[in-house]
Amino acid sequence: MLKCVHKTISVGVATLVLTSISAFGAFDGKKDAVDGGMIYPRKNGVYTVYRYNDQNISHFNYGRKPTANELKAWDTDIRPDGVGLPKGKGTVARGDELFEEQCAVCHGDFGAGGLGYPTLTGGDRASLTNQRTPGKTDAPKRTIGTYWPKASTLLWYIHDAMPYSHPKSLSWDDTYAITAYLLATNEIQLDGKDMDDDTVLSNENFLKIKMPNADGFIPNIDGPNGVKNVKAFLSDGKNIGAVGVRCMKDCKDDGAKLVVVKDPRTDVNPPFAEARDLPKKPKDTSVKPGQEEYEKSCAVCHGNDKMGAPEVGNKEAWAKVMKKGIDKVLATAIKGTGAMPPRGGSSYSDDKLKQIIEYMYSKSK
Template sequence: MMKLNNKLIAIAASTLLATTVFAAEGKVAPLPKNIYNAKKDALDGGVTYKREKGSYTAYRVNDQSTKGVSFGRAPTANELKAWDADIMPDGTGLPVGSGTADDGESLYDKDCAVCHGEFGAGGKGYPTLTGGSLESLTNQRTCPGKDAPNRTIGSYWPKASTLIWYIRDAMPYAHPKSYSPDQMYAMTAYLLRENGVQIDGKDIEELNQDNFKKIVMPNEKGFYPNIDGPKGVENVRAFYKNPKNFGAVGTRCMSNCGKETVVKIGNEITAVVPAYSTLRDLPKVEAKGAVSEAQKLYEKSCAVCHKTDAMGAPAVGDKGAWAKVMGKGIDKVNHNAINGVGGMPPKGGAMDLSDAQIKDIVKFMVESSK
């Protein structure tokens, strides 16, 4: 990457130098004729333009030789193996291991429920992982009385390989890449089971690198065009050649526009929860007992890590953990909260909070843990 950046810097510098010299000497070449002579060969059915005679349409480009710019060395076989770590729908890249859905449930309760809710039902600001309806994906706002599309693992994701791949590389929060292959399979098995996904008509009890390839997701055929395989690019080109595939009634309009048929929404969905709204006001919070401002800020910005000890942070309510923290003295605790300590970024990442607000949150957590 550094080699590439050096190349870009070198090219940019040479472009600036060339432009300066041409301008100083008054030798800027005239733009070629037909600079907007486009070819309809873009992947999405649009157009591209030629780069010729030092120009790309009305923009100058650097056509100087890049000879002598270092591209670095070729990667070794082991380096390529380390980078080529994706998990593909055909099973390529799956780790060797095995895990049960029951073990995955225990792991989920420990690491995931704090964000995604019990049984994957959804948490504050984090995606809902279970439930949803395959039928809802076709709902539009022209269907009164119907819910908007509900996209979850079971109702939307076309390939299970995406799930285990994401779990491996990005989960659990604050400790990504910490799961063993067995834990990865266990977590995937649990989430698929909660979504009603089966293998050979039976609920998933255990997953491994062999039976994983038998998984057929409910929405596997719900995406088009087919972008997989050697014909993927041609499939996309063919799809975009027909405007009706993406909702257009007539042909694409690039000139003399305004005569095309316009389809207007006849009935808008009104039974969506929460209802569609263009208001930007925050919803009113009903008072449920005395809730301090510090507690509200804690729930919004700090609870994701401090609600349990799953993230490695002292959990609010854990007297022993906070007694140990307070052994450093309140001044040091406030200093660490404001400036960051260990894996915790300054202010826990909530940089919009003032130092005084952070101190109030710390006071709330300490008092709630006595």
């Protein structure tokens, strides 16, 4: 057996020389793709190792034409050039109110972060060159003011994807207001002027926002040569760190020393385990009343202790809550309290809310 293995190894070394001569161009590929990589031909029903049906196929004419209303309903993207900008307006002051009600719970007061969710404000563009190499602990700050290249992204994203647990619930007026607030807190100028509480942001003046880091990205993707620029950029390995060398003997790696993992992270779920044994006990997978809604709409804040909301599972916190009696707790949930919007931002009925509270309490006894 041993002998056999040695043979295999020596054959491996011998073939190395041969195969490395004809290294490139597997499957008649050409290095001509837009990503700087290979394009493989599709010819006579063969694509690399795959066969495909090459009967003359076209004009299936499946589906139907979208109606004007359908297009209007779904074509809600907003481009930096203003195409798709919806009608609407809002003041910085209104945005401040809305942000405190609906956003600060995750993003912190003034969007300053600290709660584990993205930090939206603060920092300095100069920090973008920070590198946390040994002895240097300052991280680059990637916020709206220091990093985001386009204001349209902000307006579009807030409307489509925020607030986190109930996206697409903000009107366009409110979305303009929150956007205005975030731009103002990032000290971004509108039409060459600082934004104050009374500044109105609207579809009329939106294109006059100047984002500080608008020129912070490469390659240039704008204009008729945008795609060509990307292709040229990605095709040059020096731009993207694709500079490996296939050295086989006495290879040098300047100053490289061994760094072995120290205090490796163990905060993983489920815990690390490789045993082939039977699970301890079958998990209770039945869904309790209120559980699904809790997980969908409440767990974001009540699932941890970082947000200031009573954490589900915390006996003490929930004993304190429930001392007030279920009716009072329900009334608070309906009205909202502190950072919690009315009904936690949901549209659940009173009965459903009660069920959710009872579920949360049941998990905290």
